[in-house]
Amino acid sequence: MTFDYDLFVIGGGSGGVRAARIASAEGGAKVALAEESRMGGTCVIRGCVPKKLMVFASEYPEQVQDARAYGWDASVGSFDWTRFRGALENELDRLEAAYRGTLLNAGVTIYDARAVVVDPHRVRLADGTEFSVKHILIATGGRPFVPTVPGAELAVTSNEMFHLETLPKRALVVGGGYIASEFACILHGLGVKVTMMYRGASILRGFDDEARGIVQTTMQARGIDIQCGVDVAGLHKAPGGIVARGTDGSMQEFDLVMYATGRLPNSGGIGLESLGVGIGVRGQVLVDEWSQTAVPSIYAVGDVTDRINLTPVAIREGHAFADTVFRGVPTKADHQLVASAVFTQPELGSIGLSEEAAKRQHSEAQGPIEIFAASFRPMKSLFAGREDRVLMKLVVDQASQRVLGCHIVGNGAGEMIQLAAIAIKMGATKADFDRTVAVHPTVSEELVTMRKPVRVV
Numbered sequence: 001m002t003f004d005y006d007l008f009v010i011g012g013g014s015g016g017v018r019a020a021r022i023a024s025a026e027g028g029a030k031v032a033l034a035e036e037s038r039m040g041g042t043c044v045i046r047g048c049v050p051k052k053l054m055v056f057a058s059e060y061p062e063q064v065q066d067a068r069a070y071g072w073d074a075s076v077g078s079f080d081w082t083r084f085r086g087a088l089e090n091e092l093d094r095l096e097a098a099y100r101g102t103l104l105n106a107g108v109t110i111y112d113a114r115a116v117v118v119d120p121h122r123v124r125l126a127d128g129t130e131f132s133v134k135h136i137l138i139a140t141g142g143r144p145f146v147p148t149v150p151g152a153e154l155a156v157t158s159n160e161m162f163h164l165e166t167l168p169k170r171a172l173v174v175g176g177g178y179i180a181s182e183f184a185c186i187l188h189g190l191g192v193k194v195t196m197m198y199r200g201a202s203i204l205r206g207f208d209d210e211a212r213g214i215v216q217t218t219m220q221a222r223g224i225d226i227q228c229g230v231d232v233a234g235l236h237k238a239p240g241g242i243v244a245r246g247t248d249g250s251m252q253e254f255d256l257v258m259y260a261t262g263r264l265p266n267s268g269g270i271g272l273e274s275l276g277v278g279i280g281v282r283g284q285v286l287v288d289e290w291s292q293t294a295v296p297s298i299y300a301v302g303d304v305t306d307r308i309n310l311t312p313v314a315i316r317e318g319h320a321f322a323d324t325v326f327r328g329v330p331t332k333a334d335h336q337l338v339a340s341a342v343f344t345q346p347e348l349g350s351i352g353l354s355e356e357a358a359k360r361q362h363s364e365a366q367g368p369i370e371i372f373a374a375s376f377r378p379m380k381s382l383f384a385g386r387e388d389r390v391l392m393k394l395v396v397d398q399a400s401q402r403v404l405g406c407h408i409v410g411n412g413a414g415e416m417i418q419l420a421a422i423a424i425k426m427g428a429t430k431a432d433f434d435r436t437v438a439v440h441p442t443v444s445e446e447l448v449t450m451r452k453p454v455r456v457v
């Protein structure tokens with residue numbers, strides 16, 4: 001049987017673009033990709049990239065302050081949001097065009113349209129055009145979840161944060177995950193008075209307790225009002241702004257309320273349910289380790305599968321799928337020891353087991369865990385009169401001496417964890433770290449100079 005396409009990819013984000021490119025350029029497949037919004041997806045258009053550029057923008061006031069401590073006659077002046085937003089939009093246009101160009105160069109046909117699945121070998125575009133296809137890849141990503149509280153429509157999500165007409169004077173960020181924490185720091189850095197409301201006991205749940213504790217304390221010390229153990233019961237408009245009623249009965253007024261209370265997979269309304277593709281309780285497309293669904297011709301990668309919702313993971317999954325199905329190289333995406341960073345101020349870089357997870361999962365099964373940790377005020381900010389602390393922490397299996405986790409808080413933690421991740425992924429032991437001669441004077445030299453465990457758990 002002949003098909004219009006060997007592969008039809010639905011979704012032009014991190015996972016879909018990689019899979020389409022490899023299947024076409026390296027697998028020789030006839031490939032089409034449909035994208036209903038902008039090419040590049042969440043990461044490029046409304047996630048990692050614009051966020052990181054906003055992080056950079058938000059860091060300048062502190063850098064200028066520090067420059068003064070270092071003898072420079074510098075002042076930060078005012079921030080022109082409109083100018084920055086214009087430059088950001090230009091950069092996103094450039095990136096979107098680059099993604100499109102890469103796909104076209106690889107021989108992929110692009111449809112700028114919403115696509116749905118009609119049957120295991122047919123897809124339909126919004127204008128009704130249908131194609132017969134041998135394989136379908138669902139790479140439709142995720143979307144922000146906003147709980148149904150009265151007045152929720154007054155709030156924005158991360159999607160809208162890059163398009164604000166003006167910067168607010170007072171902002172409420174609801175949530176305590178990495179996106180909430182990053183935006184709280186970004187807004188604070190840009191001069192906004194920021195409040196965070198989070199129903200949990202402390203922000204960044206799931207990360208190492210000691211590390212997230214330092215991030216939270218530092219954010220608070222810098223002036224972000226973090227209110228934990230309280231949620232928003234409702235929002236309403238008032239003459240001066242938006243009033244948030246807390247579950248503790250408090251009433252607080254803001255100019256902007258941003259919800260960052262999690263994300264859900266985009267699996268609904270694309271025809272999957274009726275075909276027998278398994279859908280999980282959060283709406284995630286259920287796949288096996290080859291990213292294949294219960295319908296053999298339909299695969300899914302990236303956030304829509306809700307495995308590890310990070311760009312490099314979606315890319316790996318997309319690549320592995322293309323290798324397996326179109327290049328004759330069976331490949332499973334590896335979800336073990338995936339490093340990640342939270343771009344708060346200070347940054348948090350993390351890989352492997354937290355102390356708590358090691359205690360819970362590992363020590364019961366395999367014996368005690370040694371914790372090596374150093375927390376101190378780094379030279380650069382100490383000189384500038386800041387109270388900031390960094391953390392270098394290793395979670396080590398006592399019996400094998402293998403490093404199971406590494407957690408870094410401080411400037412550049414994202415960059416540092418990427419490099420530590422190579423060693424840890426290779427199975428480095430504490431002795432391997434110790435026989436590596438320190439680079440001095442650096443913050444990260446502490447990672448190779450911690451002699452005795454601070455505790456055994």
Ligand SMILES: Cc1cc2nc3c(=O)[nH]c(=O)nc-3n(C[C@H](O)[C@H](O)[C@H](O)COP(=O)(O)OP(=O)(O)OC[C@H]3O[C@@H](n4cnc5c(N)ncnc54)[C@H](O)[C@@H]3O)c2cc1C
Pocket residue numbers: 010011012013014015016034035036037038040041042043044046047048049051113114115116139140141142158179266270301302303304309310311312314
């Ligand atoms: C604010 C924010 C910050 C983030 N920061 C980071 C970070 O620092 N590091 C990191 O690794 N990850 C980060 N992420 C997560 C990262 O963006 C995602 O993990 C990644 O984009 C997932 O890629 P994907 O291919 O699965 O989906 P997406 O990139 O979401 O792409 C899916 C695409 O499918 C399209 N689509 C959906 N349905 C259809 C349809 N029916 N027809 C046609 N097109 C459709 C959508 O328009 C979208 O473009 C961040 C996310 C957010 C929201």
